[in-house]
Amino acid sequence: MLCVASDITALSQDGRSLRQTRDQALRAAHTDDLTGISNRAHMLQQAGALIAQGQPLVLVLLDLDHFKGINDRFGHPAGDEVLRDFARQLQASTRRDDGCGRIGGEEFMMLLPGTDLPQARAVVQRLLEHVRAARPLAEAPAQGNTTSAGLALHRAGECTGALYRRADQALYRAKQAGRDRLVCDGAPA
Numbered sequence: 120m121l122c123v124a125s126d127i128t129a130l131s132q133d134g135r136s137l138r139q140t141r142d143q144a145l146r147a148a149h150t151d152d153l154t155g156i157s158n159r160a161h162m163l164q165q166a167g168a169l170i171a172q173g174q175p176l177v178l179v180l181l182d183l184d185h186f187k188g189i190n191d192r193f194g195h196p197a198g199d200e201v202l203r204d205f206a207r208q209l210q211a212s213t214r215r216d217d218g219c220g221r222i223g224g225e226e227f228m229m230l231l232p233g234t235d236l237p238q239a240r241a242v243v244q245r246l247l248e249h250v251r252a253a254r255p256l257a258e259a260p261a262q263g264n265t266t267s268a269g270l271a272l273h274r275a276g277e278c279t280g281a282l283y284r285r286a287d288q289a290l291y292r293a294k295q296a297g298r299d300r301l302v303c304d305g306a307p308a
């Protein structure tokens with residue numbers, strides 16, 4: 120009897136540690152190593168899930184301006200610090216139900232469910248202001264940086280790829296128009 124009980128205890132401990140290992144692996148697969156926020160695959164998965172729920176959704180793409188210059192002047196570790204600082208600001212500017220992630224080198228994404236255009240615009244403009252004011256490098260306290268952003272509001276029946284492309288085109292226009300600004304799809308730069 121004692122034997123059976125200890126076997127069951129061992130089995131349930133094994134099950135718990137398997138679940139923990141699985142959860143850790145899942146978290147790692149969803150996370151960007153450098154910044155600790157969501158990675159590209161997880162952001163696209165989240166966008167698909169939010170679209171499937173059918174609630175209003177704004178997708179924002181953000182890209183640090185002239186980031187190569189930071190690496191060139193201060194070195195790659197300093198560039199990494201700027202990326203981590205940006206990720207912290209991005210997280211601070213989103214609500215619990217929003218999503219934010221790093222989707223490439225110096226490119227980030229925000230998902231704002233249940234948000235209309237004026238609200239989304241205000242969130243992004245506030246973030247751009249904070250980035251403008253930040254001085255993330257201790258070794259170069261005068262060095263600031265800026266970000267460009269492209270925003271698109273989901274249209275009924277649209278897939279993730281089409282929504283992403285419209286935000287990306289808006290981001291491209293923000294870069295073309297001089298950077299350090301937000302462009303909304305369908306609106307002038």
Ligand SMILES: Nc1nc2c(ncn2[C@@H]2O[C@H](COP(=O)(O)OP(=O)(O)OP(=O)(O)O)[C@@H](O)[C@H]2O)c(=O)[nH]1
Pocket residue numbers: 153182183184185186187188190194195196197198199202223224225294298
């Ligand atoms: N430190 C650091 N740099 C990275 C990382 N990933 C990409 N980069 C760098 O990001 C830079 C991106 O440069 P560009 O694509 O020319 O863009 P940019 O200089 O920001 O110019 P614009 O986007 O046109 O304003 C390249 O120098 C990459 O090496 C990273 O994880 N860490």
